[in-house]
Amino acid sequence: MEVVDWGLARSTARSFAPRGPGGTPEDARSAVAELRALARYAVDPVRERTGLDAGHAPGAIVVDRGAWVDSNVDGFRVVLAPLLERMATEQPGVVTTVGSRLTAVELGGVLAYLSGKVLGQYEAFTTSSTGRLLLVAPNIVAAERHLDVDTRDFRLWICLHEETHRVQFSAVPWLSQHLVGEIHDYLALSEIGVGDSLKRLMQGLGSIVAAVRGDAGASLVDAVQSEDQREVFDRITALMSLLEGHADHVMDEVGPEIVPSVAQIRERFEKRRGEPGAVDGLARRLLGLDAKMRQYTEGRSFVSHVVDAVGRDGFNRVWTSPETLPTRDEVLDPAAWCTRVVPDLLA
Template structure:
């Protein structure tokens, strides 16, 4: 507190603003409060615009009740104290995700459920051996509770979310800090202006906490919806292995007129097919995650839209910031290069989902009576997504669900019809062999286009062979001539250059 005597003629700062400054600036706050009080409430900012502190406090929604204000400020303190230096507060994300995962109770997986999951994968692997040349993935078979799913997958969400979180967090910090700078900078005092230097870092911490809340809420919600580790088309764990969440499998089967045993095997088939693909196509996981990261790193934030959004929310209220993020108010824009990258990524995701869809159906159709119904149900589910996937679309900057999986499944079916399962699976040998968006537009023309490309390559190879052969012929014609660098050729006298006598 300041030791200066109270001046009845000097206007006082709104008490909410006084407490907020003390909460955020610590011991330095008293000097700022003193300066602002001495200069009065009718200050102007650097651009000459009047700064109405009372109006600012009202717009921020800071409560007048001291107890309620104290709760708000204490919440801000806790969040800042828990925030690290990164764009996302992952400790907060982890804790919140666990809380959401267990909100409806999260009993441990019992031995009966483990046996059922193990048996389902044993059957699934046998059936897939007939449907694809890719061998089983190997690795552990896991039965997870919802909180175990969170623990096992949050690391990959970190990899996916941090690039765009960094861009948005920086823009958010700069925008929120500029508001503090406008107010403190109105003092016109260099020392007071220096106090704003920590505002950017503080706001980054607040932004990291908000992103942590967002990711944690979404991961926890998603733990109630997923069946295994590959539901979004990108494996959320590293290394080989398969997993199911028995509670979610049972809940899904309850809404269907299909025996739970049949549902469990069908979902095990999908998980095991994903696992085979990502284990034996060794470049695929890194290819997809790298594409997501490259796309996200290039995102440019629309700062005008961000500033407009911040004016309508209370920057001291993390829930308001979280709601703003959920509403997509940041208007993340993309460049033409990113649009092209996004098209390639979405095509690859569709190809993964289409391949799994086709292989799973081929493996199940002779054994599961409800294969067609389950296949259609999964197609609709993947196409529609859910609230948690929508949240991650905001954080990652794109929707991690395939838009054209039906077209991709049709394409894989046609490739298998023309060349068998081996030809279909051989397409995954190299990323350059993957079908394109044009192939999804016209699956029936894929074989003809690839044949034409093969003919062009063959023509190029023949032309290169002819060029190399011609060069070798020229080298042969020069036999017996003097080599200016290496001395005389065959049949020459090394002393006088004349012809050697016979």
């Protein structure tokens, strides 16, 4: 018996996922077609701006909320595998039918809520050799209506951000496994007894719900983190700040050239990010990064500073190996990263 009834988690999330933003079938088909076209269009500007080539990696896939749920149930299985295997092996008595189903319902409820918020997501947590970039069409349509912005401009702006994530993981072959490995290391360092793991996991899921409802101090990390895990957590925080900041930097650098209303979109979108319940990706809330670090603004500031100081190619040394990634302190002090990694390029 598995610790989590994954089939029940999937069906629960699908059943309770919010309905779409409304519209005719023709409206839906038109939105999907335009998102596909804009995702393809975003490939060249992002490649030219980043200097990174994703090669023949799969392009973006436009999905509905149910397909996003399916992807993230599989992602949770990958991320939580070490913890759940440890529980099932060392203390099989803690795994019961009731517990397995209760955990599944909790997880399904969280995913159902998030399925109505996430605009796009790269599948970094996957058992396949290559992840996919997902664009969640009903959420993008709902967001553009809520923000009252130009439809095509907003969709292209989102595609630029998400395409940058696809390029990051596709052009840097070690990145995905490195991120998964860091999270597995984080779970492996848990000091709590395995008999308490299920309880902690349930508390963590409850913290996710609180976080997505707008509680700035709630996070899964705070619910389960031990002292020994903080060093690993800081590395994960720095990496996620880099990834999100880089994507924001690229979309804003490319935006003025091909997205006429980019200034209005950025202003309104930043306000949306601060609203209770606004969620841009599962990892943000899963890892509690909103409460720990203003990853978008700090990450974007880091990337902009480094690019200004040593150029795009100098910045791209960040993708050389895990050792060239910025530390959490270096994200806040980009000059220190430059001194450590690219001293030869400093004037």
